[in-house]
Amino acid sequence: xxxxLEAVDEAAALERLHELGCTDGLPVVIPTPPRVSRMVxxxxxxxxxxLGEMGPLNGVCTVEKLSVAAVMAGCLPDHMPVxxxxxLAIMDPEFDLAEMQGTTHATAPLIIVNGPxxxxxxxxxxxxxxxxxxxxxxxxxxxxxxxxxxxGGARPGTSDMxxxxxGGKFGQCLAEDEEHSPFSPLHVGRGFGATESTVTVIGTEPxxxxxxxxGSDLTESSERLLxxxxxxxxxxxxxxxxxxxxQAVVVITPDHAGELALAGHDRSSITASIAERAHTRDGRPxxxxxxxxxxxxxxxxxxxxxxxxxxxxxxxxxxxxTRIVEIGQACAIPGT
Amino acid sequence: xxDAINVAxxxxxxxxxxxxxxxxxxxxxxxxxxxxxxxxxxxxHPIAGTGSENHRxxxxxxxxxxxxxxxxxx
Numbered sequence: 382x383x384x385x386l387e388a389v390d391e392a393a394a395l396e397r398l399h400e401l402g403c404t405d406g407l408p409v410v411i412p413t414p415p416r417v418s419r420m421v422x423x424x425x426x427x428x429x430x431x432l433g434e435m436g437p438l439n440g441v442c443t444v445e446k447l448s449v450a451a452v453m454a455g456c457l458p459d460h461m462p463v464x465x466x467x468x469l470a471i472m473d474p475e476f477d478l479a480e481m482q483g484t485t486h487a488t489a490p491l492i493i494v495n496g497p498x499x500x501x502x503x504x505x506x507x508x509x510x511x512x513x514x515x516x517x518x519x520x521x522x523x524x525x526x527x528x529x530x531x532x533g534g535a536r537p538g539t540s541d542m543x544x545x546x547x548g549g550k551f552g553q554c555l556a557e558d559e560e561h562s563p564f565s566p567l568h569v570g571r572g573f574g575a576t577e578s579t580v581t582v583i584g585t586e587p588x589x590x591x592x593x594x595x596g597s598d599l600t601e602s603s604e605r606l607l608x609x610x611x612x613x614x615x616x617x618x619x620x621x622x623x624x625x626x627x628q629a630v631v632v633i634t635p636d637h638a639g640e641l642a643l644a645g646h647d648r649s650s651i652t653a654s655i656a657e658r659a660h661t662r663d664g665r666p667x668x669x670x671x672x673x674x675x676x677x678x679x680x681x682x683x684x685x686x687x688x689x690x691x692x693x694x695x696x697x698x699x700x701x702x703t704r705i706v707e708i709g710q711a712c713a714i715p716g717t
Numbered sequence: 718x719x720d721a722i723n724v725a726x727x728x729x730x731x732x733x734x735x736x737x738x739x740x741x742x743x744x745x746x747x748x749x750x751x752x753x754x755x756x757x758x759x760x761x762h763p764i765a766g767t768g769s770e771n772h773r774x775x776x777x778x779x780x781x782x783x784x785x786x787x788x789x790x791x
Contacts, residue, residue, distance in 0.1 A: 436749075437745065437746055437749055438745075438749045439749050439750065479719075480719075483742060483746070534745070534749060538741070539741045539742055539745050540742055540745045540746075542739070542742055
């Protein structure tokens with residue numbers, strides 16, 4: 382059981398949580414026992430069931446503790462399958478969570494949702510998917526951050542040493558727009574079935590917007606787009622250009638995805654083309670494998686795609702981890 | 718600090734060299750691994766990228782302290 386705090390009312394409880402450093406600096410929903418119990422029921426496993434350990438504190442992440450974070454973040458019970466899968470992903474050793482939480486670099490989990498869970502949990506994939514206005518995206522990403530703070534023990538300046546941090550450290554979550562993508566879904570490319578639901582999580586820098594206007598020569602234009610994406614991923618100040626050997630994310634918006642598809646590209650040829658063009662400052666290939674470029678189709682119509690360089694450090698170079706989202710595990714929740 | 722803990726867990730004497738700015742983080746990591754007394758020596762910050770001459774000066778200042786910390790592990 383988690384420790385219980387007592388307060389005269391919810392306003393006092395909120396101030397106490399702020400004082401204890403248990404929030405991300407914004408108001409939270411007070412995790413009262415009834416609210417937490419509803420979230421535990423939505424997971425469908427016992428509250429004391431252990432999901433793993435979160436560094437650097439090496440705190441034991443139980444279903445109950447993750448449910449506390451989800452309540453505080455404003456999640457709905459329907460969001461819990463994605464929250465659980467994302468938590469399991471960041472606790473996978475390949476994610477290098479403890480090292481990532483402690484680094485001076487600005488890195489934060491980017492949660493990418495694929496499969497039917499996108500609709501079941503209401504995770505947005507189009508306009509502003511990484512910005513304000515989408516409850517599932519905002520609260521799922523925030524739940525993971527609050528778990529990293531309260532279970533993983535990340536506190537600015539003592540255990541989270543990010544020199545400045547960035548907005549994505551409050552939470553980064555989006556779905557792939559599989560319905561409008563000309564490419565096979567990300568999770569299928571990573572070995573999962575099209576009807577399975579997954580989260581793919583990777584620690585990233587803030588995104589860099591990549592502007593591209595199409596030209597009349599389709600081949601020239603698509604090659605120029607791939608050059609620009611690769612060049613943006615390996616801008617001189619990025620760790621992908623400095624250290625190399627890590628991974629990175631490219632979010633291709635619909636207009637750019639359409640252009641690449643018309644030019645004959647698919648997911649694997651895009652990752653191969655970007656990996657081939659991306660080099661470190663001293664001329665080495667920036668990526669060890671074409672799989673190290675994670676391509677996601679999402680966003681609204683227009684001239685900008687996004688690239689997310691990564692930290693490229695830690696024992697596993699903070700690799701992307703994909704986990705199945707278990708749907709249908711929830712117990713009946715009273716009153717719903 | 719994590720490196721020193723990993724080395725110490727192999728029963729090899731280890732002293733962590735931690736700069737001023739990361740001293741509190743070192744304490745946190747040592748405590749979270751249940752090894753709050755892992756020996757550590759404080760270095761000025763920054764040390765990375767300050768050149769070999771400065772590294773030599775700092776090393777001369779802290780060498781005795783490092784040796785003392787290792788002696789304590791006997």
